[in-house]
Amino acid sequence: MMDKKHITGIILSGGNSSRMGKDKGFLLYDGKPFVQHSIEALKPLVSRIMIVSNNEEYDVFGQERIEDIVENAGPLAGIYSGLKQSSTAYNLVLSCDIPLIKTDILKKLIDAIDDEAEVIQIESQHRNMPLIALYKKSCAYVFLQLLNAGERRLQNAVNQCKVKNVVLDHEEACFTKNINTPEQLNDILK
Numbered sequence: 001m002m003d004k005k006h007i008t009g010i011i012l013s014g015g016n017s018s019r020m021g022k023d024k025g026f027l028l029y030d031g032k033p034f035v036q037h038s039i040e041a042l043k044p045l046v047s048r049i050m051i052v053s054n055n056e057e058y059d060v061f062g063q064e065r066i067e068d069i070v071e072n073a074g075p076l077a078g079i080y081s082g083l084k085q086s087s088t089a090y091n092l093v094l095s096c097d098i099p100l101i102k103t104d105i106l107k108k109l110i111d112a113i114d115d116e117a118e119v120i121q122i123e124s125q126h127r128n129m130p131l132i133a134l135y136k137k138s139c140a141y142v143f144l145q146l147l148n149a150g151e152r153r154l155q156n157a158v159n160q161c162k163v164k165n166v167v168l169d170h171e172e173a174c175f176t177k178n179i180n181t182p183e184q185l186n187d188i189l190k
């Protein structure tokens with residue numbers, strides 16, 4: 001497996017959380033804030049973790065926090081900000097609203113590294129998940145060009161790169177559940 005010294009973890013914790021009505025990273029699951037679950041899943045695999053958010057309250061997690069270079073431009077801009085600050089070729093990107101995520105799932109992305117792929121994303125229940133994905137730092141350049149041209153859709157930007165999917169089976173899919181609404185939160189707290 002790729003040595004962890006060559007991999008940075010980038011946690012996206014910006015955005016408006018408009019559907020949830022409050023900052024998703026601080027919601028509790030299993031007694032811990034969502035973002036703490038992201039940190040713990042990444043930790044065994046990476047040499048450095050950055051939280052990308054303009055919200056200083058994320059400093060309590062004791063991780064490096066970096067600010068969005070382009071504000072209010074969504075996850076694509078958040079990933080760009082992280083890649084720009086990163087000094088490693090490979091970067092594990094994870095959004096803060098996937099609290100069931102496990103290290104084993106993220107490790108599959110690292111095991112899929114080959115000479116070709118620039119982005120390796122999870123595919124779960126026939127859906128691409130570019131917020132559980134490995135990005136080469138070299139994507140930053142094309143992402144900035146797209147942002148400057150007004151692009152905001154992450155999947156469009158990803159599709160400009162050489163992409164590979166890691167397809168999860170039915171049992172693994174539950175670990176990738178994305179929590180955006182109070183109803184979805186209630187479902188996992190039941």
Ligand SMILES: Nc1nc2c(ncn2[C@@H]2O[C@H](COP(=O)(O)OP(=O)(O)OP(=O)(O)O)[C@@H](O)[C@H]2O)c(=O)[nH]1
Nearest residue numbers: 012013014015016017018019052074075078095096
């Ligand atoms: N750093 C950063 N992260 C972002 C930004 N926009 C969204 N994210 C993160 O990207 C992930 C997916 O975001 P979404 O759920 O699509 O958007 P959101 O703004 O958080 O929520 P909604 O307002 O309900 O759409 C979440 O982990 C967000 O924290 C941004 O502008 N900057």
